Amino acid sequence: MALSDKLKQVNPSEIRKLFDLAQGVEGLISLGIGEPDFVTPEHIREYAKEALDMGMTHYGPNAGLPMLREAVARKLKEQNGIEADPKSEVMITVGANQAFILGLATFLGEGEEVLIPAPMFVSYAPAVILAGGKPVEVPTYEENEFRLSVDDLEKHVSDRTRALIINSPNNPTGAVLTRKDVEEIADFAVEHDLIVFSDEVYEHFVYDGARNYSIASLDGMFERTVTINGFSKTFAMTGWRLGFVAAPSWIIEGMVRFQMYNATCPVTFVQYAAAKALEDERSWKAVEEMRNEYDRRRNLVWKRLNGMGLPTVKPRGAFYIFPRVRDTGLSDKEFSELMLNEARVAVVPGSAFGNAGEGYIRISYATAYEKLEEAMDRMEEVLRKRKLT
Ligand SMILES: Cc1ncc(COP(=O)(O)O)c(C=O)c1O
Secondary structure (H helix, E strand, O other): OOHHHHHHOOOOOHHHHHHHHHOOOOOOEEOOOOOOOOOOOHHHHHHHHHHHHOOOOOOOOOOOOHHHHHHHHHHHHHHHOOOOOOOOOEEEEOHHHHHHHHHHHOOOOOOOEEEEEEOOOOOHHHHHHHOOOEEEEEEOOHHHOOOOOHHHHHOOOOOOEEEEEEEOOOOOOOOOOOHHHHHHHHHHHHHOOOEEEEEOOOOOOEOOOOOOOOHHHOOOOHHHEEEEEEOOOOOOOHHHOOEEEEOOHHHHHHHHHHHHOOOOOOOHHHHHHHHHHHOOHHHHHHHHHHHHHHHHHHHHHHHHHHHOOOOOOOOOEOOEEOOEOHHHOOOHHHHHHHHHHHHOEEOEEHHHHOHHHOOEEEEEOOOOHHHHHHHHHHHHHHHHHOOOO
């Protein structure tokens, strides 16, 4: 199949469409965007300036700067229990996003299937399609706090299944897999001989004692896992476009070869700043402050949504919350349009994240506390006025 045919199957994201509609709505509060409202900590910005002044303005290695690969390997060992050789098992990418298509393209055969728990991050299915594979949605359920279970996986695995994507903490539901969940998923992957993509970009934003368990740290799992992470969420560096991957060397080798003809390499001075940031205590202090603030906002939004009659699971991670809106009698798209037009609050219809998201909306609480309060007041007023809850 030609790439243009594949592109036809990849629709513009529903989130983009909503932003187009939202343009021109005066006094709009956007709870639609999935990025930290914080500015990158000052010392990290200073490191980038330092790199520029040092003349780090040239091409770098396709796999990323050795100093950053080494810092990433140390981080993975200390924080995630993953032992990866910085020379052959670590790669730096242009955001975590780029890692999916690069990684999938290294081994996926035409039409091979990839299991994706849904509701899912909007880039996964397009990455699978563009890499020549077939995305297979595995629904997760509110009753199970949207955590993926092996029972759900068993219903969708076939002899064409080659890989599985997991994302904990999850975008858009905020679900966090428990250690037991991760162990069971690992057994399932071994049993069906699958490669696992583990997207851990929200690993530091976990609450109520939850924590991230990296599947690659389990016995025998490194050799079949592509661990994907990045700087966008952790250090509020979305615009810097920097991610990293740990995987077995045969996958990294393929990804690096692809990168040679794609972006060539991530931005050199950005990589320097990230390497310094990983080993600077101030960065981790900033992460802790962001985590505490997200937690405060999470408590507010969760309480207010349930209070206005929208049943909402308390998320244990990331900075999203996923209320059920179908009981209002409106579809998730109608509900989002109503909120946009009458409450002047932008939220994302759950169906933008796959069929399993129908009847829900995603709210991002990566927005100032006062704005969240105002948005909740406005939403509640519209629901009352229209007698929807
Ligand atoms: C689950 C998930 N993975 C990956 C990404 C992409 O991150 P990056 O900015 O590093 O490409 C996002 C961004 O929203 C995300 O939510």
